[in-house]
Amino acid sequence: MLSSRPHCSSKKEEASGNSMEIVLKYFADFTPRQLDQFRTLAPLYKDWNEKINVISRKDIDALYEKHVLHSLAIAAVADLTPGMQVIDLGTGGGFPGIPLAIFFPEVQFHLVDSIGKKIKVVEAVAEGLNLTNVTTAHSRVEDVKNRKFDLVVSRAVAPLKDLWSWSKPLLRKNPPADRPSGLICLKGGDLAQEISESGCRPRLVNIYKLFPEEFFQEKFVVAVQ
Template sequence: METVLKYFADFTPKQLDQFQALGPLYREWNEKINVISRKDIDALYEKHVLHSLAIAAVADLPGGLQVLDLGTGGGFPGIPLAIFFPEVQFHLVDSIGKKIKVVEGVAEALNLQNVTTAHSRAEEIRNRKFDLVVSRAVAPLKDLWSWSKPLIRKGASEDRPAGLICLKGGDLAQEISESGCRPKMVNIYKLFPEEFFQEKYVVAVR
């Protein structure tokens, strides 16, 4: 948790309690359903929580925004973002049912009123539009954008983030070229100068 507090200082007592509860909760769930690798569970706050919050460091999400976390896995980046932005609505989906079970258990234990979940693939989501899609290393940018585009509400104003924001790593030149997108990229290492974040980026497509 110290790693997170190094970069974010102004949490409410409730947020602080929720963030601190993540460690024990994920440990407990991971013993039942393995969603985080054994070596990563010890570095949960750096490799999962702080990594997720890189999105919060580059995008201010106004209250009332509807955000889809596509392929949320064990709840990242959606759960940390939902704690960080309590006025924003998050819908966390994953095609693997046992992962969604963990997400539901964590959200319920934290009493996160702004989180809904679905055991679903992106292409199965019907009759719903979102302001923003977030995702972490789920698929190539080309695929992420083609899944996200039909789900994004049209006519976003300049002051509201809209489109796709994903967390990616490595050399992305070819992936970006194949996607046909012109994303804005932020080097996470410049936000959080920890060794783990070298060659990791926040990639935003409007």
């Protein structure tokens, strides 16, 4: 399900969380269009966040570390292939869906949240970036009907037990063997009890080993196939 190594560069220059440099510290080979889209994220989110608060004031100043690079931990461990259909459950302000949509322009992303104002921001950001591979829905997870996806992604919106319960009806049966499938979510802290209660046997990847920045201590990519 997960690739054996992250798609990371060897750049080791110092970079701060409020700069695009912290992303370039770990990822290389972006196209000019991708670079432009990533660099446009900060002004877009700062502008919209003043109108509709979807990111905390403290975190907006560390957007690239705490939101963009965190989201791209999924890209570092899962190689999404062209044509895949991915749903981001509880996308909030668009994470991890928006950074992943930039990273994987040939993958289709459907970003869902039950809070309308958050989806309004997501739609505005996607339009501002000219992301043609993003659709959105103001909807509860349980109300997503008549669509099947190759992969569910999410970031700390619910216990693993609930996330997996919501994900199963949305996933294609008998997915191609060469594609990542199932649920990939971003979580933090001691997950032992949560995993036990879920009944799942997920694979955990320590994000701090991918991106050795203080913020990523005790943060994990959790994958259920």
